Amino acid sequence: MSAVQVIPERSGTAFRLAAGERLVVIDPRGEQVADLLAFNADDTDEVISSGRTLDYAEKIWLTTGDLLYSNRSNVLLEIEEDTVGRHDFLLTPCSYDTFHHFYPGLEPHRGCFGNLVAALAPYGIVADRIPVAFNCFMNVPIDAETGRLRVLPPISRAGDHIAFRARRDLIVGLTACSAPDSNGGSFKPIHYRIEPAA
Amino acid sequence: MSAVQVIPERSGTAFRLAAGERLVVIDPRGEQVADLLAFNADDTDEVISSGRTLDYAEKIWLTTGDLLYSNRSNVLLEIEEDTVGRHDFLLTPCSYDTFHHFYPGLEPHRGCFGNLVAALAPYGIVADRIPVAFNCFMNVPIDAETGRLRVLPPISRAGDHIAFRARRDLIVGLTACSAPDSNGGSFKPIHYRIEPAA
Numbered sequence: 010m011s012a013v014q015v016i017p018e019r020s021g022t023a024f025r026l027a028a029g030e031r032l033v034v035i036d037p038r039g040e041q042v043a044d045l046l047a048f049n050a051d052d053t054d055e056v057i058s059s060g061r062t063l064d065y066a067e068k069i070w071l072t073t074g075d076l077l078y079s080n081r082s083n084v085l086l087e088i089e090e091d092t093v094g095r096h097d098f099l100l101t102p103c104s105y106d107t108f109h110h111f112y113p114g115l116e117p118h119r120g121c122f123g124n125l126v127a128a129l130a131p132y133g134i135v136a137d138r139i140p141v142a143f144n145c146f147m148n149v150p151i152d153a154e155t156g157r158l159r160v161l162p163p164i165s166r167a168g169d170h171i172a173f174r175a176r177r178d179l180i181v182g183l184t185a186c187s188a189p190d191s192n193g194g195s196f197k198p199i200h201y202r203i204e205p206a207a
Numbered sequence: 208m209s210a211v212q213v214i215p216e217r218s219g220t221a222f223r224l225a226a227g228e229r230l231v232v233i234d235p236r237g238e239q240v241a242d243l244l245a246f247n248a249d250d251t252d253e254v255i256s257s258g259r260t261l262d263y264a265e266k267i268w269l270t271t272g273d274l275l276y277s278n279r280s281n282v283l284l285e286i287e288e289d290t291v292g293r294h295d296f297l298l299t300p301c302s303y304d305t306f307h308h309f310y311p312g313l314e315p316h317r318g319c320f321g322n323l324v325a326a327l328a329p330y331g332i333v334a335d336r337i338p339v340a341f342n343c344f345m346n347v348p349i350d351a352e353t354g355r356l357r358v359l360p361p362i363s364r365a366g367d368h369i370a371f372r373a374r375r376d377l378i379v380g381l382t383a384c385s386a387p388d389s390n391g392g393s394f395k396p397i398h399y400r401i402e403p404a405a
Contacts, residue, residue, distance in 0.1 A: 060299030101258030156268030
């Protein structure tokens with residue numbers, strides 16, 4: 010078993026994930042969101058696309074067996090295991106601007122967006138290239154009549170996880186989310202581990 | 208009244224829209240989708256963002272009074288008028304690849320994606336920069352229990368329209384959509400006109 014890595018609360022990281030390797034994202038305490046991005050390591054203009062993925066999947070909530078497509082219609086990741094079954098793929102990572110908007114009384118934070126920009130900079134990926142993230146454990150129900158969305162606490166409990174198999178060599182960005190509403194009001198770490206190709 | 212422009216069936220165009228000008232997108236026959244993109248004319252790395260917009264709007268279906276935000280959290284367009292009230296902002300424009308996927312028995316078409324790529328090329332905007340479009344008149348209901356989405360015929364009728372006020376100088380891409388399911392099975396033109404700043 011490979012070592013578990015820790016993403017401290019309200020921070021982010023980036024790393025290479027080789028084709029065939031498996032990324033396991035773990036919520037160690039429960040009710041904590043992790044924003045995930047994946048770029049083609051050989052050409053970072055190719056990136057996961059919510060619009061392509063939801064179109065092919067014909068649903069907005071993905072789980073075991075579902076595929077994450079790129080803006081070029083290639084599969085970058087496959088969800089192999091999921092003990093939660095509720096994640097978001099509609100919303101862009103929280104940012105300094107969204108903090109201003111949603112939490113005017115709180116000290117603004119650079120959020121997952123700022124954390125991803127910093128973590129991805131060494132790979133030559135800039136802020137404007139950050140699309141809608143796959144927000145692991147984020148719980149965003151939709152009212153089917155009005156289209157109204159709500160950001161509720163995740164339904165994940167301590168130890169829950171979601172596992173992705175890489176279909177290409179990837180650069181992955183991953184955070185422990187910084188927005189109060191997304192995480193049930195408290196900020197907690199995210200754990201992950203990388204398992205070798207089967 | 209400014210002249211009405213015609214986008215022939217299964218094609219697309221691009222044009223400048225100055226800050227303050229109003230773009231009226233018209234469905235002349237009913238049940239026809241128009242994919243819309245808007246880029247900051249002074250820096251085309253800034254583009255409408257579904258993820259930012261849905262987050263700020265706290266809903267997935269936009270209509271009169273709602274704002275379309277960019278990836279940099281700036282308002283690019285405001286919806287000033289809408290006689291339909293159902294549009295999609297979840298899905299990426301149909302493409303050669305999506306035709307292969309959804310319509311294996313039909314001759315593949317470059318779709319709105321290919322049409323937008325061609326129309327935006329003179330402005331220096333390349334395929335990888337095309338995000339989720341604001342799909343005028345596209346009818347994509349969601350099952351709130353399962354997250355399942357369906358692409359149904361638009362509810363727009365002949366003469367229905369949606370009007371956008373530009374908040375910045377923009378490059379706009381606009382199509383008459385090419386995918387059978389999105390348009391009730393037949394391909395029709397889209398009309399538009401640009402009205403001067405109030």
